[in-house]
Amino acid sequence: MLGAGARPNRHAVNIVERPIPKTRAEVSTVAFSAYAYLFSELISYAMDRAASITELEERLDKVGYEVGTRMMELLSYREKTVRRKPEVLDVLKFIHSTAWPFLFGKPANDLQQANAADDEYMISDHDLLVGRYISVPRSYATFVPGSIVAGIVRGMLDAAGFPAHRGGGGGGGGAPQKSTTILVKFEAAVMARQAALENARRG
Amino acid sequence: MPPRPLPQLEQINAEIFTLTYGSIVRQLIADFEDLDEVNKQLDQMGYNIGVRLVDEFLAKSKMGRCSSFREAAEVVGRQAFPMFLNVAANVTNWNTDGTECSLILADNPLADFVELPEEYKGELRYSGLLCGVIRGALEMVNMDVDARFVQDMLRGDEVYEIRLRLKEHRAEAFPFKDDD
Numbered sequence: 001m002l003g004a005g006a007r008p009n010r011h012a013v014n015i016v017e018r019p020i021p022k023t024r025a026e027v028s029t030v031a032f033s034a035y036a037y038l039f040s041e042l043i044s045y046a047m048d049r050a051a052s053i054t055e056l057e058e059r060l061d062k063v064g065y066e067v068g069t070r071m072m073e074l075l076s077y078r079e080k081t082v083r084r085k086p087e088v089l090d091v092l093k094f095i096h097s098t099a100w101p102f103l104f105g106k107p108a109n110d111l112q113q114a115n116a117a118d119d120e121y122m123i124s125d126h127d128l129l130v131g132r133y134i135s136v137p138r139s140y141a142t143f144v145p146g147s148i149v150a151g152i153v154r155g156m157l158d159a160a161g162f163p164a165h166r167g168g169g170g171g172g173g174g175a176p177q178k179s180t181t182i183l184v185k186f187e188a189a190v191m192a193r194q195a196a197l198e199n200a201r202r203g
Numbered sequence: 204m205p206p207r208p209l210p211q212l213e214q215i216n217a218e219i220f221t222l223t224y225g226s227i228v229r230q231l232i233a234d235f236e237d238l239d240e241v242n243k244q245l246d247q248m249g250y251n252i253g254v255r256l257v258d259e260f261l262a263k264s265k266m267g268r269c270s271s272f273r274e275a276a277e278v279v280g281r282q283a284f285p286m287f288l289n290v291a292a293n294v295t296n297w298n299t300d301g302t303e304c305s306l307i308l309a310d311n312p313l314a315d316f317v318e319l320p321e322e323y324k325g326e327l328r329y330s331g332l333l334c335g336v337i338r339g340a341l342e343m344v345n346m347d348v349d350a351r352f353v354q355d356m357l358r359g360d361e362v363y364e365i366r367l368r369l370k371e372h373r374a375e376a377f378p379f380k381d382d383d
Contacts, residue, residue: 102216
């Protein structure tokens with residue numbers, strides 16, 4: 001019931017002064033199916049506009065990127081001790097163990113370093129929440145709904161100061177194995193900074 | 204009709220929902236320079252969502268048929284909105300005919316962290332997707348409506364108000380003729 005003393009008009013206050021829920025418990029939720037519908041409409045729309053599967057994935061990646069940068073800011077604000085994360089592994093662990101549960105309700109399943117190169121890391125999720133109701137037809141076999149999540153990860157890394165891009169494919173896996181792997185390839189500047197940090201610590 | 208207890212659907216963090224929607228609107232603005240086109244696209248996307256959403260709603264809420272537009276509007280505001288978006292919408296401002304009403308929302312998860320820049324405030328219906336959803340859903344139950352935002356907090360109003368206007372309430376048309 002709307003009463004005289006109802007919720008104060010949030011929009012009357014300047015946007016950067018508005019209160020944000022500070023703890024995890026206060027964050028509101030919506031029905032998962034609402035998100036699923038929105039996501040599937042996004043994919044439909046992007047499929048219409050894109051000329052190829054790569055372009056489709058790029059569009060999703062861009063949408064995810066915007067989400068990721070803002071998500072990083074929100075999450076950092078909510079952390080108990082606000083500390084910058086100078087190390088590559090720190091920020092990856094943050095994404096794996098803090099961001100993932102916040103977004104999807106459970107930590108990501110796996111965080112590994114790729115064997116081939118030391119600037120590549122992989123985050124895996126065995127059952128990607130957003131892709132649950134998306135079925136990929138044979139003609140789009142290489143399409144990975146997880147592209148949006150790859151974009152989110154890329155956005156988060158960028159906001160934390162670790163510019164990266166997707167290396168290789170996202171890997172959807174065949175029918176029995178439904179896991180999604182996001183390959184992160186850090187830029188050279190990041191690796192150089194990492195090496196300098198390590199040297200400083202050693203020396 | 205006493206409201207039934209709403210089934211609790213699986214939940215997801217509202218912020219990812221809000222941010223994803225914002226990102227989608229941004230993409231649309233980048234793709235179509237014209238804001239009117241963006242509004243149309245959002246409405247169309249909403250319509251597509253609505254026609255599928257109504258199935259889920261009817262299945263999960265186990266509702267019977269609504270006998271009138273008045274009842275349908277109440278159901279949309281009191282049951283559907285809370286079920287999917289966890290916000291309640293009040294139904295008010297009925298006109299004398301019973302063919303127009305307003306849905307008042309105090310809170311809109313689609314527009315949580317949003318501030319519209321000046322050049323968009325005039326034309327962009329940021330939450331236009333919602334109008335499309337309502338239109339699509341009601342069309343599937345044989346009510347043609349027209350849904351528009353008349354008050355929008357993003358443009359400085361106090362609340363969000365969607366004006367619903369019933370254009371036609373079609374009789375349930377049985378798709379097969381008996382004598383075929």
